[in-house]
Amino acid sequence: MNDNATTAGNPDGEVKWETLQAQAARIASLQVDIKRAQDEIDRLKTQILENWPVGSYEAGDLKVQVKAGSQRLDAKRFAQAYPAASNPKLYKVAPDVSAARRALGEDALADLMRRDKASVVVK
Incomplete structure (x- = not known):
């Protein structure tokens, strides 16, 4: 939504507006990617919680800790x-x-x- 009153006859204003639109579109795209990744992380953590008791486990080069919830x-x-x-x-x-x-x-x-x-x- 271009604010013509602000950018009319002002090339710098139009470039600034186009930059804002591109930045907003990229942020929205990244937010979708983050949401997908977070959903997958949540699913994997739920599976681990369902299958492993509280404790620490070696998982290859990684260490997995299953912690009891805060009281x-x-x-x-x-x-x-x-x-x-x-x-x-x-x-x-x-x-x-x-x-x-x-x-x-x-x-x-x-x-x-x-x-x-x-x-x-x-x-």
Whole structure:
């Protein structure tokens, strides 16, 4: 979709636009390749998990480790078993950003916010 108002009569703008289109098309193509590769990796890992118990294995020049899943506390079940009101020492307090924005406004939080690295999305 060429923005003629921006590029009309401006050869540099047209070249820049064509470059963006080519870059976006290449990113989209690579994303398809990555998705295919990731799907195959996931299938292979699932097969290994189904066929090998937890442990380390030599596979030619490679080493395969089958690890038990990380153990995490089920916060909802924990809260039911040990309510915060009865067990305050077992809980941490963290800021609620949405509530702070509503109560204080965006300007009051501006200096307290951090932004992650910029990114590009191509669909």
